[in-house]
Amino acid sequence: DADVTQTPRNRITKTGKRIMLECSQTKGHDRMYWYRQDPGLGLRLIYYSFDVKDINKGEISDGYSVSRQAQAKFSLSLESAIPNQTALYFCATSDSTAGANVLTFGAGSRLTVL
Amino acid sequence: QKEVEQDPGPLSVPEGAIVSLNCTYSNSAFQYFMWYRQYSRKGPELLMYTYSSGNKEDGRFTAQVDKSSKYISLFIRDSQPSDSATYLCAPKGSNFNKFYFGSGTKLNVKP
Numbered sequence: 001d002a003d004v005t006q007t008p009r010n011r012i013t014k015t016g017k018r019i020m021l022e023c024s025q026t027k028g029h030d031r032m033y034w035y036r037q038d039p040g041l042g043l044r045l046i047y048y049s050f051d052v053k054d055i056n057k058g059e060i061s062d063g064y065s066v067s068r069q070a071q072a073k074f075s076l077s078l079e080s081a082i083p084n085q086t087a088l089y090f091c092a093t094s095d096s097t098a099g100a101n102v103l104t105f106g107a108g109s110r111l112t113v114l
Numbered sequence: 115q116k117e118v119e120q121d122p123g124p125l126s127v128p129e130g131a132i133v134s135l136n137c138t139y140s141n142s143a144f145q146y147f148m149w150y151r152q153y154s155r156k157g158p159e160l161l162m163y164t165y166s167s168g169n170k171e172d173g174r175f176t177a178q179v180d181k182s183s184k185y186i187s188l189f190i191r192d193s194q195p196s197d198s199a200t201y202l203c204a205p206k207g208s209n210f211n212k213f214y215f216g217s218g219t220k221l222n223v224k225p
Contacts, residue, residue, distance in 0.1 A: 004157075040122060042202065042217035043158070058212075090157055100146050100165070101206070103213060105157030 003027045004106035006091050012112045019078040021109045023091030031094045032074035033103065034058075034066060036087040043090065049074055050096065081113040117141055120203055120216030129225050133190040137203035137216045140184065144205035144214075147179045149188045152200045152218065161188075161201070193223045 004025045013019055023032065034046040035058075045058030047066040055066060063085060065077045078085055088110050092103040120137045127133055135149075146165055150158035164170045167181045178187040186203050200218040 040217055042118075042120075043215040045212060048212075092157075099208075100148070100163055102148065102160050102163065103150075103158075103204075105150075105159065107157050108155075 002107065004091055004093055004104055006089075006106035006109045008109060009107065010110045012114065013081055014114050015082055017081050017113075019081050019111065021076045021089055021091075021111070023074045023076070023106060025072050025091075025093045025104075027093055027095070027104060028071075029093035029095045029104070030071065031096055031101070032068065033092040033094070034064075034074070034076045035090045035092060036060065037090060037108075038087050046076065046089075078111075081111075083113045086111060086113045117214040118203060118205060118216040121219055122217050124220040124222055126222045126224060127193055129193060129195060129223055131193050131223070133193050133197070133221060133223075135188040135190075135201050135203075135219050135221070137186040137205075138184055139186065139205050139214070141205070141207070141214075142181070142184070143207040145208040146206050147177065147186050148204040148206070148213070149175075149177055150202040150204060150215075152202060154199075158202055190221075193221075195223050195225050197221060198223050 007022045033048040035043045049068045091106040094101045118139045148163040149161045151161045152158040164177045170177045174191045176189040200220045202218040203216040206213045
């Protein structure tokens, strides 16, 4: 099984619908992140969480919300999806006790908003 | 000015070539310099990283950092078709909680 698991892997939805992307990890890392990837723009941070009680906005948090249900679970919600939220979304984890704090990514969730 | 600039490519080379991938950055506080490799339809995976200036070698891969010019390089020797992927540079500071990613360079190694 993958260390960082994202569901669903692919989702097509309509404008205005509520969407939740889920992420779970078995690495025991304390930090979790949500990124989106768009062609030519690279990876941009949406939200990050350093523990269950600590949630922080990233550079592009508008239109998104998150929930850290447990140390191993971090979900991303789009309350009312719009077409420019069509992107590839990645969950990542890291270990704050390791100096470099290297990110481990999931396989991604491809979201299409029509 | 973007924190990290990276030529998007695509870069196409024949098998066996030496490949040079590069990034520039603007924040002099960056201390860790990561390179991630992303295959099509997969998540990025850490290839290697260096701390502060200098070189680090791992098999066919060499990461190089020149902090005076804020320039990051990844060299691939004897490139293989299996190296075909997008390579992302990602510097960060030791006290920062945020990673800054380049947009990625797409590499195609032709057999």
